[in-house]
Amino acid sequence: MSVQDAILDRVAALAPPPEVLLSREIWWRDHQPWFKECGYLLRPRYAPDWVPSWEGTNKYPMDCEDNVPALGGRVLDATRVSDGALVLLKKTLVSDHPHEIEIGTFFSSEPLASDPRNHCVPLYEALDVPDDPNMKVLVMPMLRALDNPPFETVGEAVEFFRQIFEGLQFIHENRVAHRDCMGPNIMMDPKPLFPDMFHPRDQRKNREWTGKAKFYSRTKRPTKYLFIDFGISKMYKAEELSVLEPPHRGGDRTVPEYQNSNEPRDPFPIDIYYLGNMIRRYFFQRFHDLEFMKPLVEDMIQDDPSKRPTIQKVVARFDTIWQSLGSRKLRSRLVACDEDLFTTFFRNTGHRFRTAYYILARYRAVPTPKS
Incomplete structure (x- = not known):
């Protein structure tokens, strides 16, 4: 037995059996009746009288939906009773994130909510936890990682860039600095790609846990990309032309302004850095064929924040860049940096057939969703 196998066996031996709720799940189970009163059903695992569905049967726990524990303690999926929609519940402490609900409500209210440039995750409501006045539970749509499933074409990547630049422009124009808009905090609306959705805990499976989740x-099926997690975001008044904030480091710790410095900084150029560095990590380090974006991204991640373009300039430059690309380039396949020759040949062959179908069926090279 290898050392790695021995470690895995040891971890498995220490893990509680699937019929035992983890400590991070107890809070959700204890509040399940309250969530039901509010109109949200948690999965059967969190019912106070839960009996594992495999007990007394010949089923293996791994074949049952209710064997899967929550991934973390702050968020959990639920079903909205009124329409059966899958939603996300997120616990937040008002003392730690005093502006999150205010900003979420601001972008989720009219007329901003109907603006097609609004790429902020909708906040359906904020529930007051009855036994903790400092805690709220935010109800939002269930989203999916921005790159799952992977991008297939240059045009699909271009549409992603267009939307996130447009979305940050909308945020900044409304005097909000996100302050943490790195990769995991930009997600995808999965409903166009996954009309029947998926299981929130194992997103490879369908919602019923009976097979793989089907997707387009x-x-x-063009989709929309959304900014999430406004926990450390700040909103400023229109008359505040210049703002400075002390370091409040988000998930991306490479921001040049925060290296060996605690001086207050302008948060808006930091947002520009976050987006540029996200594109570098998620796209340049994974795919070829995006060289047309590199000059813009290099300007966005300059060490000197005064040399970074504003989001208005980013949008204007990008609009010129992508409109100069021909249809053949936009429909070309994104080639992964780690592909071998056999994989490249195999994928290119399939891509040619798909492209021919897309052209005949009049699917656009840059798949922009309908407003």
């Missing part, structure tokens, strides 16, 4: 490509 972004080209066939």
Whole structure:
């Protein structure tokens, strides 16, 4: 037995059996009746009288939906009783994140909510936890990682860039600095690609846990990308032309302004850095064929924040860049940096057939969703 196998066996031996709730799940179970009163059903695992569905049967726990524990203690999925929609519940402490609900409500209210440039996750409501006045539970749509499933074409990547630049422009124009808009805090609306959705705990499976979740490509079913997690965001008054904030480091710790410095900084150029560095990490380090974006991204991640373009300039430059690309380039396949020759040949062959179908069926090279 290898050392790695021995470690895995040891971890498995220490893990509680699937019929035992983890400590991070107890709070959700204890509040399940309250969530039901509010109109949200938690999965059967969190019912106070839960009996594992495999007990007394010949089923293995791994084949049952209710064997899967929550991934973390702050968030959990639920079903909205009124329409059966899958939603996300997120616990937040008002003392730690005093502006999150205010900003979420601001962007989720009219007329901003109906603005097609609004790429902020909708906040359906904020529930007051009855036994903790400092805690709220935010109700939002269930989203999916921005790159799952992977991007297939240059045009799909271009549409992602267009939307996140447009979205940050909308945020900044409304005098809000996100302050943590790195990769995991930009997600995808999965409903166009996954019309039947998926299981929130194992997103490879369908919602019923009976097989794989079926999905479409972004080209066939264009989707929308959304900024999430406004926990450390700040909103400023229109008359505040210049703002400075002390370091409040988000998930991306490479921001040049915060290296060996605690001086207050302008948060808006930091947002520009976050987006540029996210594109570098998520796209340049994974795919070829995006060289047309590199000059813009290099300007966005300059060490000197005064040399970074504003989001208005980013949007204007990007608009010129992508409109100069021909249809052949936009429909070309994104080639992964780690592909071998056999994989490249195999994927290119399949891509040619798909592209021919997309062209004949009049699917756009840049798949922009309908407003």
